[in-house]
Amino acid sequence: MRLHHLGEIDSAATTAVLTGDPDRVPRLAAHLGTVTGEWRKRGYVVAETEFEGRPLLVCSTGIGGPGTAIAVEELALLGVTRFVRVGTCGSIQRHIDAGHVVISTGCVRDEGTSHQYLPAEYPAVPDFGLLRAIVGAAEDAGFTHFVGPTHCKDAYYAEKPEGFPLAEQWRARWAGLRAARVLATEMEAAPLFALATVRSLRAAALFVCTDDTLGAEETFTALGAAAVAAARGAFSLESGDTDAKEERP
Structure with missing residues (x-):
């Protein structure tokens, strides 16, 4: 299928792992399985990999909400119904260290793109079934992770x-978010959750906390483990999943 921003993509995958940095896409795809295709257009990089016998797309979104929304809208046109963001974040809570993984149960919507899809009073939350499956996969993998609300912003x-x-x-706002037990801050989950709600898609997100002490290889190691948990969680729903596009109003 020819997509306006993502280009000509030939894939039957119904699950996608989203990550911000386009340079991470080939490495994550190879980490997850055998790469069977790669497409590049307008700064987006999309790779198809075979994860445990099933096709899976890994797609870059760039930084922030607008690029994320474009990628998700166009992958949905391709037939993708399950999306998991696997990226980095900054810790808000002092007990969450660099290298730990945060799994979002919903976002403080401190950005603009989600408000194009849903009114301000509507929560931006992940699909519960997909969230539960990913938490289970993270527990099975045994890496340190925290589950709770996260913050999404436009200004890094x-x-x-x-x-x-x-x-x-x-x-004062950062102090308030810490007092409210918001776990971490990043820039893409709220628009992903809002768009998925509007389009009747499944979406979830997990992030690796980073700071100046965490090197590039340590970051990738944590991202790779998170991506495996994301893929296993998403594929565990496949047998009972319906085509979300048929349920749209």
């Missing part, structure tokens, strides 16, 4: 707002 450097005209308000 708002984490360090020194020099911002509203720096005090930002510092």
Whole structure:
């Protein structure tokens, strides 16, 4: 199928792992299985891999909500019904260290794209069945993970707002998020969850916490383990899954 932004993609996969950095896509696809195809267009990279005997797409989204929404909309046109974001985040809670994995149960919607899909008072939450399956896969894998609410934003450097005209308000907001037990902050999950809700798709997200102490290879090792849990969780639903597109209004 020819997709406007993703290009000409030939795949029967119904599950996709989404990650921000396009350079991670070939490595994650090879980590998950035998790569059977790769497509590149307009900064997007999509690879098909065979994971435990089934086709799986790994797709980059770039940074932030708009690129994520485009990728998900077009992969849904291709026939993908299950999406799991596997990326990085910044820890908000002091007990969550670099290298730990956070699995989101819903987002504080501090960005713009999700509001194009759902009103502000509507929660951005993952599909419960997919969330439960991924938590189970993470428990089976045995890596350190935390499950709870996360924060989604548009401004990466708002984490360090020194020099911002509203720096005090930002510092107060981060303190409030910590007090409210929000686990981590990132930039793509809220639009993914909102779009999936509107389009009757299944979506979930898990993130590796990073900081200046975590090297690139350590980050990839954690991302690879998270991606395996994401794929196993998503495929565990396949036998009972219906084609979500048929249920759209």
